[in-house]
Amino acid sequence: MKNKTEIVNIFTRKTLGLTLVLSAAAMAFAQEKAGISGSIVNKKNQPVPYASVTFSNKANKTLSDAVLTDEKGQYKLQLAPGDYDITVEAIDYKKSVVSKNITASGNIGALSIEPEATTTLDGKTQELQGVVITASATKPFKVELDKKTYDPSQDIVSKGGSLQDVLTNVPSVSVDTDGTVSMRGSTNVKFLINGKPSALLGIDDGANALQSIPADQIERIEVITNPSSKFEASGTSGILNIILKKNKKIGFNGSVVGTLGYFPRTALNTNLSWRKNNWTWFVNGGGGYTENRTKNNSETTYHNIAFPTIVKEKIPNDVPVHQLQNSTNKTFNKNYNASAGFVYDLSEKTSINLTGLVRTFEGDGNELLDTYDSFYRFFRDNPLDLQTVAGKWSLLNPHGLRDSKSVFNNLAFQGDVGLDHKFDDKGQNLSLSLSVQRNRSNNNADILETNDLRPDIQDITRRHSVSKTIIGKADYELPIGENSKFEAGYRLDVNDNTYDNFVSSTSDNPFIPDYNNNTDYREIFNAFYLQFRSKIGNFGYQLGLRDELSNVKINYANQNPNTPAIDKTKNYNNLFPSVFLSYDVSKNNQILVNYSRRIDRPRSFFMVPFPNYSNSQNIFEGNIDLNPSYVDSYEVGYNITRKKFTINPTLYYRHATDDTKMLVYRPDESKSVFYTKPINLGNDDRYGLDLNFTYDPFAWLKIMGSLDMFGYKTTGIAYYDAKDVNGVAKTGSMNFTGNGFSTRARLNTTFKLDKTLSVQLQGFYRGAQKTANQNTQDMYALNFGASKTIWKGDGTLSFNIQDIFNTRSREVLSFNSDYTRSNYMQWQPRQFSISLTYRFKQGEKIEQAKKKKDINSNAAGDDQQGGPM
Incomplete structure (x- = not known):
């Protein structure tokens, strides 16, 4: 029986690599593997986090494997002894390939990679610094087995508004003139915040509660018209699950949003993560x-x-x-x-x-x-x-x-x-x-x-x-x-x-x-x-x-x-x-x-x-x-x-x-x-x-x-x-x-x-x-x-x-x-x-x-x- 391990997509500035590694066949299981460790550094000897390191066995491709470095640029994995081509890829760095013979467990040392360079008009090269590529989601609305998910990031009309403003554009959802929310003509809607009933929506606050949650703090809204047995059984017309933002990026990140409007409306909201x-x-x-x-x-x-x-x-x-x-x-x-x-x-x-x-x-x-x-x-x-x-x-x-x-x-x-x-x-x-x-x-x-x-x-x-x-x-x-x-x-x-x-x-x-x-x-x-x-x-x-x-x-x-x-x-x-x-x-x-x-x-x-x-x-x-x-x-x-x-x-x-x-x-x-x-x-x-x-x-x-x-x-x-x-x-x-x-x-x-x-x-x-x-x-x-x-x-x-x-x-x-x-x-x-x-x-x-x-x-x-x- 073969085991399969998926290695996720590695994005670089110029290429999108997908590495799929198949584990060893029956005779490969009999081989004793060695515990290999190492690190990836740049030309200044600084660690490179989350670099992709692929070990390709020259004699038997089924013995190949891959790993990502951690925050300190280090990695560990198990390999069968043999000759390997080691390919290193990381964002903002050139692709590097070296050959090495693996004989026993141990640290194979640091592998150095060079940064990408761009040529200026005067012919000099400079490192690319702080380039951010922002791409919007291809589809703001997607269908899954037991729910539908709406992404409000592309909803320009609700920018600077509230949860009530966002809900007016969610498919299968209607918001009445008094703030009453309904799904498919029925007002018996169950609200959840991050998967749970929440004090944020109060006992009987109605539209006031919907207006007190800023649109800029909403990651997505899950529309569950027919919930499965995992969900609580309340809400005969369905469930609206409001997922609030929790940033998952390295280092310090954040945003601040200020709003002015009429009828008089002012707002200041921030999202910070580290x-x-x-x-x-x-x-x-x-x-x-x-x-x-x-x-x-x-x-x-x-x-x-x-x-x-x-x-x-x-x-x-x-x-x-x-x-x-x-x-x-x-x-x-x-x-x-x-x-x-x-x-x-x-x-x-x-x-x-x-x-x-x-x-x-x-x-x-x-x-x-x-x-x-x-x-x-x-x-x-x-x-x-x-x-x-x-x-x-x-x-x-x-x-x-x-x-x-x-x-x-x-x-x-x-x-x-x-x-x-x-x-x-x-x-x-x-x-x-x-x-x-x-x-x-x-x-x-x-x-x-x-x-x-x-x-x-x-x-x-x-x-x-x-x-x-x-x-x-x-x-x-x-x-x-x-x-x-x-x-x-x-x-x-x-x-x-x-x-x-x-x-x-x-x-x-x-x-x-x-x-x-x-x-x-x-x-x-x-x-x-x-x-x-x-x-x-x-x-x-x-x-x-x-x-x-x-x-x-x-x-x-x-x-x-x-x-x-x-x-x-x-x-x-x-x-x-x-x-x-x-x-x-x-x-x-x-x-x-x-x-x-x-x-x-x-x-x-x-x-x-x-x-x-x-x-x-x-x-x-x-x-x-x-x-x-x-x-x-x-x-x-x-x-x-x-x-x-x-x-x-x-x-x-x-x-x-x-x-x-x-x-x-x-x-x-x-x-x-x-x-x-x-x-x-x-x-x-x-x-x-x-x-x-x-x-x-x-x-x-x-x-x-x-x-x-x-x-x-x-x-x-x-x-x-x-x-x-x-x-x-x-x-x-x-x-x-x-x-x-x-x-x-x-x-x-x-x-x-x-x-x-x-x-x-x-x-x-x-x-x-x-x-x-x-x-x-x-x-x-x-x-x-x-x-x-x-x-x-x-x-x-x-x-x-x-x-x-x-x-x-x-x-x-x-x-x-x-x-x-x-x-x-x-x-x-x-x-x-x-x-x-x-x-x-x-x-x-x-x-x-x-x-x-x-x-x-x-x-x-x-x-x-x-x-x-």
Whole structure:
């Protein structure tokens, strides 16, 4: 049996060498090998690190071997005695070949190589100093067996922006106007940072958290639409794994990026790294200031109103009942972040890593809500005692103004420690990791409501929440033969969330006392998985099974003496299988089929009966009885890669049971107060075509696009107790049953005008979407970016405009048997920014040959602790 050892690519200025060495045949094993050592130096007798040294046996090529020198220019290897040609190659040095006879173990001494030289105009030769060649990745988007990877380095539009800006250009991902992220039309997306749930994204920070992570610190984004059993089962629509930068270059390297923009936006971020001998250090950090202005306008029309007698006697039958609300919310945010860590190689087979991250953001906001009631105007213009009418029927709302001043802040810490050990060079690995996280969030608001009929109402809200998380993981990998691998692992998640809410109000809202509560939420997940992957000819497969045991405890203590405390315990034990199949039709031409089962666990604050009070007109109720929903997900994909284009169409189908839906209702039809409550109801089916492609027709033109066309079908009718306008009990209902079809499309075109200047146009379209009680209008936007390389490649100047035509807004029409509501929302108006990047001295990249990379390497940085087969 023959053993094969791969020697990776050696890049030189003039040649690209690939050395493939075959080990000795059966008779060669019988020969006793000698332990040979030596060093490579330059003409100044200085060591040359990472030089390629190839020993070619003159009599028997199967006895040849190769090695790379270490940081000190030294090398060691085992050779059979004989005559050898020794070839030495290194970047910025001439190729050197010498002959030598190897007879016994020992040090063969130092071999000297000469530097490359270039001829100047005057005929003198000079050494090339500090030349850096920077080449962009050929494809910003690539498809692997169980995930898709997006490289944001070529995304000019998001330069100087945030994670939210980067996500707007990731295939299969959509970002709504309010910062909500969805995949294939579903918002149940699981976020990971470097393969783990992270305190950086907080408990319920939403868009604020996405905006606090700078785009310049993101290495890549892994889009996992159908995760394997190695991943946690949460996130029914998929997982987005954000990989942050950790430089792997020799010596000291780094970059600094400064940004200025409008609406006022400033940012300064830096990435620094240092690598020497067995140590690798990195430090990333920065901060910024942003201002946003959000518009939210709504108009509600009430139908089939059973007017009270005192009102009915005074009005004609055709008086419209309209309520208009216009709000503008201005926010001012400051955010800071820092991460630092190191990797230390204890030996050639064992390394430890330690990382610490901290993120903080704080800000304040001012929201003005102007309410206008057309029905009130009728009574204002016609003789009637308004106080009497309002007392009998509070659906009547006079013109009012609500001024809300809010202050919020968030502080998050995360510490990670890991140990990676290789038992041998065949790929048997063990990875251990521990992550400790803490997130603290404060949201305070002072609200003043005024109108024409009653005294001013003053509301004070104070919301404090803390999340503590411990994640422990162990992953083991065992190769079986050349094409198979067995994997097993264990994971423990312990999450403790506490919510302390306080509300004070001068209004007579009966629910105000219930918002003064303290809640402890604790969830523990134990997960085990087994996975086996193999390949037989052109057919590859991966089978996995994950078992998750979940325990949830909720202790809800209400400060209202009339509301009892609640202690709730829930236990779940679920199996989550996954199947991945692939068939290579030809080279770079592959069919992919997969299946996985997923779970959608309720958000912790969804289960707090009264988690957050915002205003008296819109009340959010939690549901302590909310249960998980489950999804079966199927995909059939085709991937073809050519020199100028790649195309990846995928057909998918998802079936969800006990789907979580938001019930919006009015329990008292005499009041214009809307309630929102999450419930488990019915099924949700989604099917569609997800198409991603890249096309480079010319050296100066690159095109990347995605198209998602999907259909949906939902079932379920929710019933609730209510009272009509005269106080008579009735049963209300909300019908979720419906079906429809929608689209998402994105096109990114990059023009390279010369070697240093590129411009980019980025457009997207989101088609209209309908359900039984809601219609969402279509939306489109166009972004522009330009990038100029300066300072001989050490700097980059970028300019971008987000939403050129100011069209990125959402219009939704909601309706029920007794009302129709239209809503317009724009999260951010048109913005532009300019950023400057400066790169410090760039060291040479570590070649893969320094440490042979096998199929078990953790270069992916994801939750798998290993790359795909």
